[in-house]
Amino acid sequence: MADKDQEKKLNNNTNNGATNDDYEVAQESYSFWGAVWRRFRRHKLAIVGLWILVFVFIFSFIGPVFYTLDPAENIFEEDVANFYMYKINQAIGKDPGLKEYLGTMLTDFEQTLARANDLKAKAAAGDYQALSELSWSRSDLASAGMQIISMVATYTDSNGNQPFASYMDLTRYLSPPGLPVGAPGHPLGTDDQGRDLLARIMFGGKVSFAIGIASALIAVILGSLIGLVAGYVGGIVDSLLMRFVDIMLSIPTMPLLLALSPLLRRWTKSLTEGMGLGVFGSILPMVLVLALFGWMGLSRLVRGQVLSLKEQQFIEAAQAIGVPTSRVLSKHLFPNVIAPVVVAASLAVAGNILSEASLSFLGFGIQPPATSWGQILNVAVNFINSPQQIVRYWNMIFIPGALLFFTVLSFNFAGDGLRDAVDPRMKL
Known part of the structure; x- marks a missing residue:
């Protein structure tokens, strides 16, 4: 009944010459968060950012339901239905002993390696120079119950003597098993270990979102609690x-994060060992590190809000009737500072995702077999070492890099839009 009376009064005001702005003011007083949403929708960049975040979230969390490849699976070991070849690179020509052993055919650097039993058979026959362009398939070896660990060239003559001081491990001469975009069964190709890149990017999105949101949530709880107590x-x-906040803010954050990350990783590993936490054991150190240095600015924000609110009459009335301090903080003060806290949290998520990506890119963050967008970029930088490889394996750099860039940018757009929508002085 009250709702109908409110709507009838608003309709009468409109019919009597009231403007749309008057109608909106009345509606804003009727629902704060409803007014925030209406104002937020007018911020075009914020809406674009929100839609991008929705897309990335669906891609990362719902995509694996339909694209079921294991992000940790090495297709060169597990996918027995496909056929792969390793190519010898130019470095093998610098090893004269190995070149003499395998024969002059190795000047053709597109030649592939034979299976170990084929190589031994030719060596036993003395046919060192007749290594034709042979290939091996995982399915052949799997049918024989064999598992590929490495490919090693050895030779022992009929007297049991080895012509070289030690055998040569050919895996160091082989081109890494990265497949390009559009490879059969792998739309975005594979990484340096033969793991499906699309599956790893989806998984990395989940990890990046989880770390960004979880660390921001912990920082919000800690910063709000300290700010409420300090201000009230x-x-x-x-x-x-x-003064403790000032000390924390004066610490150089990135060097300390680099120092603490491996220590926390070892500590959480020993703490969670045997608990079956899996990937969570790799994520937990990053969440703790980022939350540890992410609450100070928010505590100052909450403290400033509380200092202005505690002089209001409704707080003085609550104190006068003997409302406990804990209830004043939780029921009267915190609900009135929640809007700027939500804005700060949305912006903090973007900063945490970027910080995690930076640490993982430097090798101090997420560790394999878990992955994140920053860790994928770290693998790409270590794997790609020439302009030709950048062109061939661009997918390992630009796809996770673009997702990281647009996700962080979208969080910032959404946070700016939310901040403007919460502030009634802003004209949207």
């Missing part, structure tokens, strides 16, 4: 807490 209690408690 005041006095020596406020001074001590704010």
